[in-house]
Amino acid sequence: MRVLVTGGAGFMGKTIVNDLLAHGHTVRVLDKNAQSLAGIEHGRLELMTGGIEDVAKVKEAVSSAEVIYHLAETFSSNPYEVLDIDIRGNLNLLVEARAQKVQHFLFTSTHRVYGRPRYVPVDEEHPLHAEESGRAVYASAKLVGEKLCLTYWQEQNLPVTIFRFWWAFSDEIGGRVLRNMIDAALRGETLRVPERAGGNFLYNDDAALAMRLAAGNCAAYGEVFNISSGTYTTWRELSEMVIELTGGKSKLEFISPDEDAAKTMIASDRSIKYECNLDISKARHLINFEPLYPSQKVKSLLREALSGLVEARKKR
Numbered sequence: 001m002r003v004l005v006t007g008g009a010g011f012m013g014k015t016i017v018n019d020l021l022a023h024g025h026t027v028r029v030l031d032k033n034a035q036s037l038a039g040i041e042h043g044r045l046e047l048m049t050g051g052i053e054d055v056a057k058v059k060e061a062v063s064s065a066e067v068i069y070h071l072a073e074t075f076s077s078n079p080y081e082v083l084d085i086d087i088r089g090n091l092n093l094l095v096e097a098r099a100q101k102v103q104h105f106l107f108t109s110t111h112r113v114y115g116r117p118r119y120v121p122v123d124e125e126h127p128l129h130a131e132e133s134g135r136a137v138y139a140s141a142k143l144v145g146e147k148l149c150l151t152y153w154q155e156q157n158l159p160v161t162i163f164r165f166w167w168a169f170s171d172e173i174g175g176r177v178l179r180n181m182i183d184a185a186l187r188g189e190t191l192r193v194p195e196r197a198g199g200n201f202l203y204n205d206d207a208a209l210a211m212r213l214a215a216g217n218c219a220a221y222g223e224v225f226n227i228s229s230g231t232y233t234t235w236r237e238l239s240e241m242v243i244e245l246t247g248g249k250s251k252l253e254f255i256s257p258d259e260d261a262a263k264t265m266i267a268s269d270r271s272i273k274y275e276c277n278l279d280i281s282k283a284r285h286l287i288n289f290e291p292l293y294p295s296q297k298v299k300s301l302l303r304e305a306l307s308g309l310v311e312a313r314k315k316r
Contacts, residue, residue: 052089134269
């Protein structure tokens with residue numbers, strides 16, 4: 001299978017590119033900076049430098065692709081940047097995918113389109129309130145992207161599949177919230193976090209697996225899937241890990257669900273207070289997705305990734 005991966009040199013993209021190559025697929029990557037993949041010497045890998053907002057570059061990248069994995073995003077809160085790159089770029093890809101008869105278009109969205117959960121676990125039929133997200137511009141752009149994809153499925157017969165997830169990680173983990181928490185713990189400050197809130201982490205290998213199971217699978221056409229590694233982790237658990245990894249000098253205090261998220265020591269993102277427990281039973285049923293590792297293994301991998309981030313913050 002010939003696969004175009006936009007944003008393939010990014011944090012999740014690198015894992016997905018390696019997974020596709022390992023399973024015998026031919027991969028073309030479109031990314032503004034493909035340096036992280038430059039060390040891979042593989043006859044079935046092609047690197048293209050460019051952005052999804054560039055119509056000519058998108059046309060070239062889509063040429064001969066059978067499947068598109070659309071991962072590229074700005075993760076920006078600047079509405080003009082989001083409009084010019086994320087929304088316009090997604091539309092560029094959809095137009096070319098339809099024109100060049102791409103067989104399947106996979107789009108990575110976010111749990112943030114749900115906004116404040118009305119019930120848990122959160123399934124794919126949950127109401128969508130992107131404006132309630134702590135990154136409302138980003139979430140709203142993702143929701144627009146989803147609607148554009150589904151429109152092309154319903155009106156243009158372009159098979160699409162959408163994936164929503166909470167927080168992805170591999171042997172590395174990022175995120176301003178975690179960096180703030182670690183920095184505060186390294187200074188020995190009290191960590192104020194929501195006690196019950198949290199979410200389902202997604203190990204990058206599970207992301208690659210879910211997308212590979214969906215690609216070219218007619219059961220996934222026109223569908224939206226929650227994906228995760230199946231383990232719900234609270235901010236309390238995360239902060240306890242961080243305190244242990246930073247030397248145990250910080251204390252924990254908990255905010256109640258009705259308190260302002262800005263009162264936490266980790267971020268002003270109002271989504272921090274949400275219990276984002278994603279239901280992945282639909283992906284299990286339709287595409288036979290099953291997370292690769294049991295919950296304790298996922299927690300162990302998460303702790304290792306956090307340890308690496310702690311060491312990186314110490315150096316700073």
